[in-house]
Amino acid sequence: MSLVREVLKYATKTLEPMGARTARLDAEILLAHVLGASRENLLTRWDENVSPDTLEKFVGLIERRKSREPIARITGVQEFWSLPFKINDATLIPRPDSETLVEAVLKKIPNESPFRILDLGTGSGCLLLSILSMRKNATGLGVDANEHALECARENAKDLNLQDRATFESFNWLSDDPGDWKFDLILSNPPYIETREIETLAPEVSKYDPLLALDGGGDGLFHYRVLIPLSCGLLKGRGWVFFEIGETQETEVRKILKDAHFTNLETHHDLAGKPRVVAGFIPFD
Numbered sequence: 001m002s003l004v005r006e007v008l009k010y011a012t013k014t015l016e017p018m019g020a021r022t023a024r025l026d027a028e029i030l031l032a033h034v035l036g037a038s039r040e041n042l043l044t045r046w047d048e049n050v051s052p053d054t055l056e057k058f059v060g061l062i063e064r065r066k067s068r069e070p071i072a073r074i075t076g077v078q079e080f081w082s083l084p085f086k087i088n089d090a091t092l093i094p095r096p097d098s099e100t101l102v103e104a105v106l107k108k109i110p111n112e113s114p115f116r117i118l119d120l121g122t123g124s125g126c127l128l129l130s131i132l133s134m135r136k137n138a139t140g141l142g143v144d145a146n147e148h149a150l151e152c153a154r155e156n157a158k159d160l161n162l163q164d165r166a167t168f169e170s171f172n173w174l175s176d177d178p179g180d181w182k183f184d185l186i187l188s189n190p191p192y193i194e195t196r197e198i199e200t201l202a203p204e205v206s207k208y209d210p211l212l213a214l215d216g217g218g219d220g221l222f223h224y225r226v227l228i229p230l231s232c233g234l235l236k237g238r239g240w241v242f243f244e245i246g247e248t249q250e251t252e253v254r255k256i257l258k259d260a261h262f263t264n265l266e267t268h269h270d271l272a273g274k275p276r277v278v279a280g281f282i283p284f285d
Helices: 004-018 023-035 052-066 071-075 096-106 126-134 147-159 195-200 222-234 250-259
Strands: 077-080 083-086 115-120 138-144 166-170 183-188 235-244 263-269 275-282
Touching: 004 023, 004 052, 023 052, 023 071, 052 071, 071 077, 077 096, 083 126, 083 147, 096 126, 096 183, 096 235, 096 263, 096 275, 115 126, 115 222, 126 138, 126 147, 126 166, 126 183, 138 147, 147 166, 183 222, 222 235, 222 250, 250 263, 250 275
Parallel strands: 115 138, 115 183, 138 166, 183 235
Antiparallel strands: 077 083, 235 275, 263 275
16 A cells, blocks of 8 residues: 555656656646545545555556656546536547637627537537537537537546536538528637747657647638638628737738728737637628
């Protein structure tokens, strides 16, 4: 048998050589996961024994983290907007920077009248579901080309008790016809990494994030050129669109919006002060 504090000390030392600045935190999260406990609860159990079976499972998880697999990929869950979201290998890990989009969208949604939202490339559903959790009058549709991602989003909607206001459907914006869809507001976090840059990203991203959710083409702007004109036709009339962007893409995405006749352009910055979201308004019905 090994004590919790001894196991954590071993795991922290194992992770430190890979340059993990959060080695201790990572170890605590993974041990809590194996034990089926919260991290806060774990911190009160320093002198408890860890069974051999649990220790074996934990060592396996530490080895996965040592190979730079993200914590959220190992546990299958990531917190976003103070809500727990399941993820799978077809979805991106929800990241704090994307909360900038949620904050910006919420400012445009009324508190009482019915409101319909479209989330293009929904992945885990974290953006749409976070917004719906804050606006009881709103409903939404999340679309994705990957059915495995849609399964994850539906699970998250059910877990958050939002399945009655959120639906998820298969849709490929490069080939499918949206028919007569109409929405009050549209949002998207599309793939926007330049193709040649993907292999230079941290292993946590380049090795473990789904390529289709990252690759924005040669200049990273391919999907904006498709989605922005598409969005114009999907708004009921006067309405907003919101797009998450890479930190160097503000000027180009604003130009694409302007060329598609969007006005009142806005840029919203993340907590680091970097441009993270660009929005535009269609002023006519």
